[in-house]
Amino acid sequence: MIPNKAAVIDMGTNTFHLVMVEIFENKFETLYKEKIPVKIGQGGISNNTIHPDAKKRAFHTLQHFKNLINGESITKVFAFATSAVRNANNGADFVKEIKERFDITVQVIDGAEEAQMIYEGIRLSGSLNGETSLMMDIGGGSVEFIIGNSQEVLWKQSFEIGGQRMLDLFHYHDPILPEEIKNLTAYLEEKLQSLARAIDTYKPTGLVGASGTFDTLTDIYYASLHQHKARTQQTFQLPKAAFEQIARQLLTLHKEDRLKIPGMIPMRVDMIVVASCLIEYILQLVPVDTLICSNYALKEGAIARLMGRHTMANAESR
Template sequence: MVARPKQRAASVAVIDIGSNSVRLVVYETLTRSLVTIFNEKALCGLGSEVQSTGLLAPGAVTKALAALKRFRALCRIMRVGRVHAIATAAARDARNGADFIAAAEKICGCSIEILSGPREAKLSALGVISGVHRPDGLVGDLGGGSLELIDVKGSRVRQGVTLPLGSLALQDASQKSPKKAERIVKTALVGVPQLGAATGRTFYAVGGTWRALARLHIIQSGYPRRVMHGYSLPAAEALDFVRRLRRLATANILANIESIAEARQPLLVYAALVLENIILTGKPTTIVFSTYGVREGLMYEMLPLARRAEDGLVAAAQTLNHLLSRSAKHGEELIGWSDRFVRVAKLPETPEDKRLRHVACLLSDIGWRVHPDYRGEQTLHLITNGNFGSVDHHGRAFLALSVYYRYAGFSAENEPPELVRALVTPAQVERARVLGALFRVAHLISAARPGVLPATHFSVQDRKMSLVFEHRLVDLVADRVGSRFRQLAKLVGKSGTIVRR
């Protein structure tokens, strides 16, 4: 008997050889909403001497090649299906970059794409498009060796530019003098046309050192969530923060910050300096930090056009629905059921409100395996801290509250944490309560099984709302169902009653 060829694993990996870090990220599969199953970086500092010597530092090369050997071994034991490798500014700018890449390719067992500056900018933009819902502004990707700037609007990407303003490059070119670095930055940004695209719009900050700045701000401000992606600040507040951080760096107060990798700490002042001058020159209104960048852009670029057009948040919710809910089909039916309720109740709703409601339907049963006393709390944390994109922190909080109320109910002792409620408006809290009440009715009458919700419908006459059951389902009616439906109707200013047909 002829043996069947071994099927290649669905997982896909990216080896990213950057100017500061060398990283391996393994994704479960190539899809619209990427799921990371492994992520490791080594801070090698390949670009630490390129500006002054024109060469990759020997010690950094040794560290990077050792990291790549480990990464290949990891890919082998994880049986990764496909490995894609890319290299950025340090490898493309250094005179010995080609020799390093040749050695790296032997270790990795695959070709390494050395990204040009414009190509790196484009992939950064595609990464933001994949992880931010309808982005509109200027993407800035700050690496160790370079800064890429590129305008995005929706799925449209304009021509990008690359500048030698990476944090390691600045440290090297300025001989570790922040004053010299400031002059370099100001000179490099003069007349850059892409900066004009930031005026009055959002600036999307991509890159590990800028994420470190966001982490510091989250900790110092007492912000209730530690999720970096989608964390946003008014530009004026961000400007005050980076200026304060530069003063602290001058006074040597930033050393030994436990939340920031030791090798990255000296680079914070240069990242702050670049962001300060972008804000002053480009005049954006808002700074949004994105953990989606070149690697995610590379994966997004590989998708068929139809898959790229999918909503990343909806795709993530569909995955969670299939993995964690009792019936994925029931979650889909709940979307149509909630559509009918909103229409009959005449609830005002923006397109974004509708989008989040549909996502909440898909997430409404993901906590059923948790102990009943902790379902609300656990799902609230899962959603607010979930590793997915295409939603801002306000949207996360709204989704989390909707599902929390579905499990915890509305008693005073079960109110969700104020730190989460503070992320949304009072009107959004009330909307989340309505959705939670709707889910409590839906899951009670259907036991989360498909085929039940389509056999019920809503009607309204004056201030009276009815939930109508088809004759074949009348045995599902009980006092508890009536009580929950009356609670739902009251939240939308109606009295509620159950009708059997």
């Protein structure tokens, strides 16, 4: 009998995620999931370092995750670290210390691999169809863009322009100043030239946003309709007009007022401002009437791979 329980830890720049699953032939069941705003990029990302306070928060969270994993008697643990760790000068030491303290092997994935796994997660959610879409995942350290459809990836790239980086560089006033938005937009124009060329080449007609910011935007949208998102649903639609209305609020309100917006969660209240500026910029390049928002991203991409391995292992054992 092949052990079919696994834990995935996604050590993002802003948020650490734990998901514990049971894997079957062509599906998985979530046993437990949790996300914690570790903010490992805070105080150090602009200097390519992991700040001692961030490290402390990370170890505290990993100990908590380890206790939960042990409680489920799970031995297959897949841990991934992304932008903040891969760019930190002390990233290798940090990963080594995690192995020594918790016996968790952390795979530091590069941007291309991160984009591929995000694509596999989005595909698993059922957010894609035959049309060519631009997919995006706004992390704290990096932003991944993928152009493709339900069959294949046509183009992908990771850019080190994530929410924490944009916050550090441009968001000095609250609410954000028009001048700061203008400077941020000019920065995006400069940094995303290869994306603009790829859009010109592949001409995507759909836009899919993965987890994080997009989860919160759809939470706010559904709250404005006095509706709840179905827990079993992985894909949500956000009309462009509704996004623009939400973005106007986010860009003009003080933090304490943003926190009062129904559907807003405290861990996103700062980053969602610069993330909305980025989405507005992308909507100029891919003019769609509706944004598709996928609940699934990197960690579900890892689960998709585990499901593939599980199916292969089952076939070999027959």
